[in-house]
Every structure is written in C-alpha cells, then in structure tokens.
Amino acid sequence: MRHFYVKSTKGRTCGDFNLNDTAGGAGRLDIIARAVNSALWLSHSLRRDVVFHTILFGEPNPPIYIKITGEKVRKVQPDERNITIFLKKAIERFEEGRVTQTTPGIFSSRKTFEELVEENKACDFYILCEDGDDISSVDISENAFFVLGDKEDISDDEVKVLEDAGARKISLGKTPYLTSHCVGFLNMYMDRMEEKADK
C-alpha cells in the first residue's frame, strides 16, 4: 500500500460551505480535492493500492479525519467540484465517537495526528520538505506513508511525532511546488522505480 497524508490546516469542519467557494469558505478544501485527484486517479481507473488521509483542523469542530481508500471508493469523478462534494458528505455525516463510512470507500472520524501516526506505525514515514534529502538518494519503501502540508508546512510538533516514529525528510527539489503536484510526482516516480525493479 502507498499512503498520502495531506494536512488541512483550515479545512472547514462543518458542511455549511458553498461548493463554488472551496478556496474561501471551505478553508482551502480545493487543495485537498486536487491532492485526492493526484493520489487516486489514473487515466481510466483508480489506484487501488493507494490510501489518502487528511485531517481537517479548521473551525468549528476540529479535528475531523477523512480516509479515502482507492480500493473501495466508487462513483467519484476526478474533477475538483465532484471530489469536494464527497468531502462535504464526509464532513456532514461525521458522527462523534465512531468511524462512519460516509460514501463507499470514504470514512470520517475523530482523530488526532498523533493517533493517525500511531495507527500506521507499520509504515515508513516520509516528510516532504524542501530541505530534505533528494528523493533520488533515498530508497523509498514499498509501504511508504508520505506526509505533506497544504499551503502551510506541518508544525514542528508534528515533525517531532513523525521523527519519533522513524520518519525521514525527503525533497523533490529546490522549487516550492503545489501539494497536488508533489503527490502526483511521487506516484509516478514510485511507479517508475517499481517498473525498473521489475525488469
């Protein structure tokens, strides 16, 4: 399995936002929607071996954790608006004290970042940041769990939690890229590495 986590620093935790204003009222859920597209879509299918994670830290009810499993997700289209409709459902159907499958393959629940890392400690964590080791110099595990910020980097406390879990900082270059572009690049880079290894 390949995992991507994108922090949503201000992602709204109530479904009262307008789908025409996801960059504003929804607390930059447009960034999350584009990252979901990059994480899960291929040309005519979905990546069944990818799990996408986000935690929304925006008002009024943080943190809400959303997990999207490529293996089980259905009916979602790759455009930003459609993905956001499903994120909105995950937020609206969130229930305190339990894990809710809000639509096929999409789950919401209460979870802190520390709990998420603890739950996934069997994975190898990689923090994407410009001052990390260049990806070409790192042997990325098949069980990679990539951690990215949205418009803001993850916090120092979150870096500490990850480093305590053995995380390594990696970089895709000196240029600061959009989160969704990093996710897409990582998927294709990893595919290429795996194809090469199969030869």
Place this chain on the structure above:
Amino acid sequence: MRHFYVKSTKGRTCGDFNLNDTAGGAGRLDIIARAVNSALWLSHSLRRDVVFHTILFGEPNPPIYIKITGEKVRKVQPDERNITIFLKKAIERFEEGRVTQTTPGIFSSRKTFEELVEENKACDFYILCEDGDDISSVDISENAFFVLGDKEDISDDEVKVLEDAGARKISLGKTPYLTSHCVGFLNMYMDRMEEKADK
C-alpha cells in the same frame, strides 16, 4: 521557454456552458483546466517560462485556439473553477480574424493544429504516448514543446504533422496517466534535470 499543448477534442467553442458542469456541457474543459494548473502553478507563484496552448475542437465553432503565457497571466487562481472562468472568457471574447487578449496573458484566435506547429517550428516537439521512448533515455531540449491528448490521443494526422516537424515520441511509463498528471510530472522532471545540469 517550455511549452505544453493539450488537445481539447470536444471543448465547447461557445461560452454557453454551466461552470458547475465543465466535465459535461463544457466538453471536458475540466481536463484543460487541470492541465493549466499543472503547467503554470508553483507554490506561491506562476511559472513565467511556460506557455500553455490548447485548441478546442468541440461544437459549435471550432477550432478555437487559446494561449496562456505564464509570463503575463494575472489574477487567475489555481482552482479548476477559477481557471475555467478564464477559459470561458477566452471563448466568449473570441473574435473572428484577429488575436484577442481576452484577459491579461490569455489569448484566443482561430488556428488549426497545422498552423500552430508551423508557428512553433523553432521548438523541439515531443509527443507523449505510452509506446514512446522512455523519457529517461531522451535528452529533452530546453526549448521543448510537449504535445498531449485529453481523454483521447491526438489523431494519426496530427502525429504525422508533428513527425514531419521532427517530433519524437516519449513515454512516462506503461501506466496510462491523466493528462494533468503528465504535465505536472514533466515540469518537475525537467526542473530536476536542469538543477542537476547546473551542479
């Protein structure tokens, strides 16, 4: 300069579509909007050295050529809806017989694919397709003009026009990827090559 051309096989050539239905009524302009995002956006700025080209071949008034120059474009946000608003303006403000700057850095005019290739013959053309040479085995020019399809590949006639102009077929791997993911990967791959060459 780095150039990307994405064919819009069915992109609507009249601005009468609904922004909430760009995957439907607009003839998959959502694909073009995502490709524009991948071609031009960095984290906190735009790629000033990239030019994005598309020709819309959908009804009722094809072909309409739209050019977006990273150097001059302004006020556009990276979300699909906002980019589509600017594409819609380019279509609505199209005028027969002249090149119109419909908003800063965005131009529309009548142009065939043959004319576009002829105008850019100083560039080195690369056709993205799964059966091309793997990109790692090709020395990509600094003056690259990448050509991609949308949901459909470009036609055999278009391949012929490009090959007559010296185009080379290149591949990013055996997996069929979304167009926008290929554009994003190419940008980051080329950045990495250039960084390496600078060392």
